[in-house]
Each structure stands twice: as C-alpha cells, then as structure tokens.
Amino acid sequence: MSVLVTGCTGFIAQYIVRDLLDQNYRVIGTVRSASKGKNLKTLFNNNPFFVTEVVEDIAVPNAFDRVFQKYRDEIRVVLHTASPVHFNAEDYEKELLIPAIHGTRSVLESIKKFGAQTVERVVITSSIAAMKDPFKYDDENFVYNEDSWSPLTWETCQLNPQDAYRGSKKFAEQVAWDFLKENKDVLKYKMATVNPSMIFGPQLFDQSVTSVLNTSAEVINSLLHSGPDNDLSKVRNDFVDVRDVSKAHLLAFQKSECIGQRLGLSSGQFNGQDIAQILNKRFPKLEGTLPKVTGEGAYKNNPYAKFDNSKTKKILGIEFKTLEETVYDTAAQILKVEGKL
Ligand code: NDP
Numbered sequence: 001m002s003v004l005v006t007g008c009t010g011f012i013a014q015y016i017v018r019d020l021l022d023q024n025y026r027v028i029g030t031v032r033s034a035s036k037g038k039n040l041k042t043l044f045n046n047n048p049f050f051v052t053e054v055v056e057d058i059a060v061p062n063a064f065d066r067v068f069q070k071y072r073d074e075i076r077v078v079l080h081t082a083s084p085v086h087f088n089a090e091d092y093e094k095e096l097l098i099p100a101i102h103g104t105r106s107v108l109e110s111i112k113k114f115g116a117q118t119v120e121r122v123v124i125t126s127s128i129a130a131m132k133d134p135f136k137y138d139d140e141n142f143v144y145n146e147d148s149w150s151p152l153t154w155e156t157c158q159l160n161p162q163d164a165y166r167g168s169k170k171f172a173e174q175v176a177w178d179f180l181k182e183n184k185d186v187l188k189y190k191m192a193t194v195n196p197s198m199i200f201g202p203q204l205f206d207q208s209v210t211s212v213l214n215t216s217a218e219v220i221n222s223l224l225h226s227g228p229d230n231d232l233s234k235v236r237n238d239f240v241d242v243r244d245v246s247k248a249h250l251l252a253f254q255k256s257e258c259i260g261q262r263l264g265l266s267s268g269q270f271n272g273q274d275i276a277q278i279l280n281k282r283f284p285k286l287e288g289t290l291p292k293v294t295g296e297g298a299y300k301n302n303p304y305a306k307f308d309n310s311k312t313k314k315i316l317g318i319e320f321k322t323l324e325e326t327v328y329d330t331a332a333q334i335l336k337v338e339g340k341l
C-alpha cells in the first residue's frame with residue numbers, strides 16, 4: 001500500500017515523508033521538477049520505499065491524472081499538502097487562489113477517475129486561516145474553534161496578500177468538503193483536514209537552511225537576524241511545531257476518530273516579545289545582536305481571540321511542543337549552519 005504526498009519538497013511534507021517511511025509505508029511524492037525529486041531522494045538516502053513523480057503545476061487541469069494512472073492499484077491514502085505559501089503575490093488570483101483551489105479539485109478529480117474504489121483516506125492540509133476571523137483577532141473575548149469558518153469572501157480576501165493566502169486556504173478546503181458531499185455515492189474515501197496555525201521548527205535537513213527560509217520558519221530567521229532595534233509589535237499569531245503537524249497528518253488517516261474532522265493545530269499564542277525573550281535567554285552569546293525584550297509576551301496570557309482546539313487535542317492525543325522548544329530548535333539549526341553556535 002502506498003501513500004501519495006503532494007508537494008513533498010515542502011517544509012511540512014518532508015517531515016511527513018520521513019514519518020511515513022519510518023512507519024514502513026511506501027511513499028509516492030509529487031515534486032515540481034525531476035531535479036527537485038532527485039535532490040530530495042538523495043536527502044532520503046535513495047530509500048527504495050520513496051519514489052517521486054513530477055507534477056509541475058497543480059493548478060493545471062488533470063494535473064494528477066498521470067500519477068494516478070501509473071499507481072492506481074497502489075495508492076490507498078492521499079495527503080494533499082501542495083499549495084502556494086507566500087505573501088509576495090501581486091496577482092492574488094493567479095498566484096494564490098487559483099493554484100490552491102484548482103490544485104485541490106484536481107487531485108480529488110483524479111481520485112474520482114482512477115481511485116474511487118481504492119483510495120480509502122484523504123487528508124487535506126488546510127489552515128487555521130480557514131477557521132479564523134481576521135477581523136476579530138484583537139478581540140480577546142472572541143473564541144473560535146474547529147467548527148468556525150473564516151468570513152473572508154472572494155472580494156474581501158483580495159485586499160492584501162495575507163488575506164489572499166487566507167482566502168486560498170478557506171476556498172480550497174471548502175472545495176474538498178463540497179466535492180466529497182457531491183460525490184459521496186461514488187467515492188470510497190473518508191476525509192479529514194489538518195488546519196495548522198503558524199508552523200515553526202527546524203528544517204528536516206540542514207541542507208535546506210538557506211538565507212531565506214519557507215514563509216513561516218522565516219519569521220524566526222528574520223527575527224534572529226533583525227538586530228536590537230527591530231519593531232516587534234506586529235509579530236503575533238498562534239503557533240505549532242512542524243514535527244507535531246507531521247504527526248497529525250499521519251494520525252488523520254490512521255485514527256477512525258479523525259474521519260470527517262477539521263483538526264485545528266495550535267500549541268498557543270505568541271508575540272514578538274516571547275520570541276525575543278527565548279532568543280535572549282537561550283543564546284546569551286548573541287546579546288546585542290538579537291531583538292531587545294521591551295514588553296510582555298503573549299504565550300502565557302493569551303491576549304488575542306482564542307482558538308479552542310480542545311476537541312482536536314482530545315482526538316489526536318498529542319502533547320504539542322512549547323514555544324520555547326520550537327523557537328530554540330529553529331534558531332539553533334540556523335546558527336549551527338551559519339557556524340555561530
Ligand atoms: P512550502 O512552501 O514549504 O511547501 C509548499 C509545497 O507546495 C512545495 O512543495 C511547493 O513546491 C508546492 N507547490 C506550491 N505551489 C505549487 C504549484 N502551483 N504546483 C505544484 N506544487 C506547488 O510550505 P509549507 O510546507 O509551509 O506548507 C505546506 C502546506 O501547509 C500548504 O498547504 C500550506 O498552506 C499549509 N500550511 C502551512 C502553514 C505554515 O505556517 N507553514 C500553516 C498552515 C497551513 P516548490 O517548493 O517546488 O515550489
């Protein structure tokens with residue numbers, strides 16, 4: 001039995017591939033080019049249980065057909081992680097919304113065509129952005145949970161790249177639930193979504209540590225290098241560690257309690273001060289180069305709208321890594337690669 005992982009060069013997906021291989025699954029990973037596939041396979045020591053297939057652009061119609069035709073008798077589980085994750089889009093529809101939405105529809109259409117009776121589980125990597133109300137984030141009395149949906153519309157999500165990304169996740173997730181509902185009589189698979197908050201943690205391979213990291217880990221990378229006078233006031237969010245996100249993707253198809261669930265992943269909230277405190281405490285040698293601690297953190301006193309993910313915690317049974325652990329591990333890897341640790 002094989003697991004198909006889309007976008008397997010990604011920050012999260014590399015951990016998912018590692019964890020699947022550790023649990024003796026065969027993994028078929030889609031990558032955007034043959035050279036990216038070759039590099040990744042080398043990093044995984046050419047493990048014979050891991051093959052890659054090129055899907056250059058998930059937004060193209062029938063993008064996944066060839067992969068499903070080739071492996072139609074093997075694929076039992078599909079983990080769809082591929083989606084654009086960045087805030088530097090200029091054409092929000094073309095660069096963020098359409099690839100996310102069409103990519104999700106495309107992989108599900110291929111399952112319907114080639115794996116309607118063989119694919120048993122599908123996990124879609126969505127986001128807390130599909131649950132969160134961005135207009136209420138400063139309201140500390142507002143509570144949202146796994147049943148909540150972002151109120152962003154096609155129009156309101158296109159005012160800035162952050163909201164366009166949030167919209168891309170909401171609409172792509174909606175496509176997945178609607179597709180299942182509309183085709184429930186012909187599809188065998190059961191589905192869950194994994195909805196992580198901002199993901200920190202080290203890259204799986206030190207070789208992936210470059211001057212600019214993937215969008216979420218880059219938050220730590222840029223703070224680490226931002227100097228003592230950086231304005232931290234806009235840095236805040238919920239967070240979760242990449243290793244927990246990977247675990248959740250595996251449990252999402254392994255545990256029957258996850259069927260039909262939206263699994264909201266957050267370990268807690270943080271702001272720039274929390275990160276500054278951790279960096280200064282854990283890397284005293286770098287004093288003077290790190291952002292200064294000038295105020296209160298958010299990690300312990302949760303001053304923003306609260307995400308109640310108690311249902312998910314109960315279903316998954318994961319003890320999420322703390323902010324200190326995830327920030328330290330992210331920063332330590334960067335400093336090690338830079339020869340500063
Ligand atoms: P990465 O940017 O590291 O990985 C994204 C993956 O998707 C890469 O493999 C990328 O390929 C691939 N991809 C993007 N666009 C296309 C496209 N048009 N065609 C084919 N492949 C494409 O991101 P993450 O690992 O951080 O994110 C993975 C998933 O998790 C995404 O769905 C994201 O929305 C979700 N998520 C991430 C969070 C975070 O904080 N990081 C939080 C919540 C959800 P390539 O690298 O070759 O371009």
